[in-house]
Amino acid sequence: MTLSHIIINGTLARANDAEVIIASYVIAMSLFSIMERLGVLLRNACSALVRDRVSFQAMSMVAVYVVATLMLLSATIAYTPIGPWIFAHIFGAESAMIGQIVDVYQILIIVTFFSAIRCLFQGVIILNRQTKWLTIGMVIRLIGMYLLSLVFIHTGYINAKTGAYIFLFGMMIESLVSFIEGRLLVKKMTKKDPSHHVERKSQVFRFYYPLIISSLIIVMVGPVINIFLGRTAEIELAIASYALALSLTQLFLSFFSYTHQIVLTFYKDHPRKVRQFTLMIGFIPTLVLALFCFTPIGPLVVEHVLGANERLMLATVDTLKVFMVMTLVFPFIDYCNGILMVRNQTNSMVISQSSNLLITSIVAISMTILAPAWNGMIGAMAQSLGMAVELVVLLYIVTRGKRARLMKKKVEGLGV
Incomplete structure (x- = not known):
C-alpha cells in the first residue's frame, strides 16, 4: 500500500503546481481513510473468526452491511453540500482547492468498495497461510499503477484526480487477485467445524464493533493533523x-x-x-x-x-x-x-x-x-x-x- 502512495505522490510531484495538487489529494485521502479503515477491519475479523464455510457466510453478511453503509455515507459527502463544507471548515482547505478535493473524493468512493472486497478475502488467504498471494497481488498492483502513472506523466495529464485514478486502478487489480484466490480457499473449507462456534452475524459484530470504535478514533489522527x-x-x-x-x-x-x-x-x-x-x-x-x-x-x-x-x-x-x-x-x-x-x-x-x-x-x-x-x-x-x-x-x-x-x-x- 505504501509503495502505491509513493507512486502516486511521485507522479503528482511532477505537476506544475505540485504543492497545491498534492495537498488537495491528501485532504481527500484523509477523509477517505476514515471510511476505508472500517472496511480494512474485515481482514482482521475474518482471519480471527472464520474457520469454516458457515462462519465465512456470517462474516460475508457483516461485510455487506459494512460496505453498504460506507458507500452511502461516502456518496452523501461527495454529492451534497456537506462535502465542500467539511473540506472548507474542518480541514481548512482554501476555496480554490475545494473543487479538486471533491473531484478526488468522488473517485475514492469506488475505491472503498474494492478495498473491502480485497480485505475480506485476504483474511481467508492469511487464515490458510497462503500469504504468497498477498505478495503476488501487490506486485501486480504496483506494476499496473506504475504503468498507468507513466501514461499520465507522458501525456502531461497530472492533477489531483490523477492520483485517485491510479489508486483506483491498483485497488481493482489487487481485489481481483484476492477474490479469485480467496474464493478457491473458501470452497476447500469444511462446511462446519464442530470445535468452532461462530455461526451468526451477532457473534461477528461482538468482535467487530470494538474494532470499529477504536478505528474511528485512531483514523481521526490523520485528519486532525491535516x-x-x-x-x-x-x-x-x-x-x-x-x-x-x-x-x-x-x-x-x-x-x-x-x-x-x-x-x-x-x-x-x-x-x-x-x-x-x-x-x-x-x-x-x-x-x-x-x-x-x-x-x-x-x-x-x-x-x-x-x-x-x-x-x-x-x-x-x-x-x-x-x-x-x-x-x-x-x-x-x-x-x-x-x-x-x-x-x-x-x-x-x-x-x-x-x-x-x-x-x-x-x-x-x-x-x-x-x-x-x-x-x-x-x-x-x-x-x-x-x-x-x-x-x-x-x-x-x-x-x-x-x-x-x-x-x-x-x-x-x-x-x-
Whole structure:
C-alpha cells in the first residue's frame, strides 16, 4: 500500500503546481481513510473468526452491511453540500482547492468498495497461510499503477484526480487477485467445524464493533493533523512535505505491518517464538529510516525519484527525521494489538487509541501555536508522540492481563 502512495505522490510531484495538487489529494485521502479503515477491519475479523464455510457466510453478511453503509455515507459527502463544507471548515482547505478535493473524493468512493472486497478475502488467504498471494497481488498492483502513472506523466495529464485514478486502478487489480484466490480457499473449507462456534452475524459484530470504535478514533489522527497543518506558516508546503514523508515512513513500516497477523496465526502455539521474532525485527525500520535521513540517499530519492523540488525535498527530509520515533514504536504497537485480538479483548484497543488521539491533538495544537514555522514536522511530531503514548498504554493492558491469567491458573491449580 505504501509503495502505491509513493507512486502516486511521485507522479503528482511532477505537476506544475505540485504543492497545491498534492495537498488537495491528501485532504481527500484523509477523509477517505476514515471510511476505508472500517472496511480494512474485515481482514482482521475474518482471519480471527472464520474457520469454516458457515462462519465465512456470517462474516460475508457483516461485510455487506459494512460496505453498504460506507458507500452511502461516502456518496452523501461527495454529492451534497456537506462535502465542500467539511473540506472548507474542518480541514481548512482554501476555496480554490475545494473543487479538486471533491473531484478526488468522488473517485475514492469506488475505491472503498474494492478495498473491502480485497480485505475480506485476504483474511481467508492469511487464515490458510497462503500469504504468497498477498505478495503476488501487490506486485501486480504496483506494476499496473506504475504503468498507468507513466501514461499520465507522458501525456502531461497530472492533477489531483490523477492520483485517485491510479489508486483506483491498483485497488481493482489487487481485489481481483484476492477474490479469485480467496474464493478457491473458501470452497476447500469444511462446511462446519464442530470445535468452532461462530455461526451468526451477532457473534461477528461482538468482535467487530470494538474494532470499529477504536478505528474511528485512531483514523481521526490523520485528519486532525491535516486540520492543524492547515494553520501553519506555509500550508501547502506543510501538507505536501508531511504527505511525502509519511508515505516514505509507511514504506519502511509496511514490511512490518502484519505483525498482528503473525500473532493471530502463531501466538497460541508458539508465543515465545513470536515474541523473539518481534524483538528481532522491531528495530529494523528505525535503522533503515536513519540511514535514509542522515546520508545522501534520502535527498537523492526525494528529489530525483519522487520528483520534488529542492524546497519540498528539504522540508520532507526534516519531517522524516522526526518520524523516526514513530518507526521505533509501531512494530510493538502492532504486536500488542495482535495479543488483544487473540485474547478477544478488542474493547481495550478503544482505550489505547483514544490516548493516541488525545496526545496527538494536544501536541498538534501546541506546536501550531508555538512553532508554526515547523510546517510538516508538526504533523510528524504529533503523530509520533501519540503513538509512543499508545504503546505505553498497550503494554500496561497486556501485562496486566497476563498477570490476571497467571493468577487464575494458580487458583485453579490449588482447586479453590
